[in-house]
Amino acid sequence: MKPDTSDPEIVRIFDRLACGRRSIRGFLNQPVAQEILERIFETAASSPSNCNTQPWYSYVVSGEMRDKLSGIFMQTIGQGNYAFDFPYDPKYEGIFRQRQLDVGLLLYKALGVTREDKEGKRQAFLRNLEFFDAPHVVFIFMPQWCGIREACDVGMYAQNLMLTMHAHGIASCPQTILGYDADSVRRELDIDVGMKLLFGISFGYEDPDLPENRIVPERATLAETVRFYS
Numbered sequence: 001m002k003p004d005t006s007d008p009e010i011v012r013i014f015d016r017l018a019c020g021r022r023s024i025r026g027f028l029n030q031p032v033a034q035e036i037l038e039r040i041f042e043t044a045a046s047s048p049s050n051c052n053t054q055p056w057y058s059y060v061v062s063g064e065m066r067d068k069l070s071g072i073f074m075q076t077i078g079q080g081n082y083a084f085d086f087p088y089d090p091k092y093e094g095i096f097r098q099r100q101l102d103v104g105l106l107l108y109k110a111l112g113v114t115r116e117d118k119e120g121k122r123q124a125f126l127r128n129l130e131f132f133d134a135p136h137v138v139f140i141f142m143p144q145w146c147g148i149r150e151a152c153d154v155g156m157y158a159q160n161l162m163l164t165m166h167a168h169g170i171a172s173c174p175q176t177i178l179g180y181d182a183d184s185v186r187r188e189l190d191i192d193v194g195m196k197l198l199f200g201i202s203f204g205y206e207d208p209d210l211p212e213n214r215i216v217p218e219r220a221t222l223a224e225t226v227r228f229y230s
């Protein structure tokens, strides 16, 4: 299918989709129908990749297994016991640190968590491990041989996935935190040790009543991130 990309209607709809997607941190208890799930993952797989290697692997978890993994994460990640495939210890500096602080402030303000409120911050962290009540979570893996270029392929796939979900009215939140206990995910889902976990994405229908779902993190200006040459 070759869309006519010069069609202003397509441009308008795509802008709305790309700019309207947000990380959502509160979901309704309403599962997504299996045929919609399959359609979404099929569309996401149209992503580009180096040499068309398609190094992405999605493991979609719902129902009892979802609850079980959430419980395990509370005992492992929630207690500070991590088993990463890809270490994450960000010490952002300068503008990157500022952006990290800004989005944190925005989220804590929406949640009513103050700067000194350590317990509030911990509860906000733990919400990640409850998948923000989402009925589904997808764990995104790639084979062990993959390097940074293949990880870029997987990132493109993940964005396609979230945009396709958004087109279907399904909200999502990508979560690095869900990659903090890769061993348990592999064990529970019977995934080969040669597959490595990058992150998870909680998804489902958004709870529209939650203030944390109304935050809109700012983006840098065009001049800060793009240069045009001729």
Ligand SMILES: Cc1cc2nc3c(=O)[nH]c(=O)nc-3n(C[C@H](O)[C@H](O)[C@H](O)COP(=O)(O)O)c2cc1C
Pocket (backbone or CB within 6 Å): 021, 022, 023, 024, 025, 103, 128, 173, 174, 175, 176, 177, 178, 199, 217
């Ligand atoms: C790979 C990746 C991992 C992320 N991990 C987390 C996470 O663990 N927990 C969380 O609440 N948000 C997480 N986020 C969401 C970011 O905070 C969010 O994308 C950013 O603040 C921009 O907001 P937006 O997605 O609403 O546009 C993650 C985003 C990406 C792309």
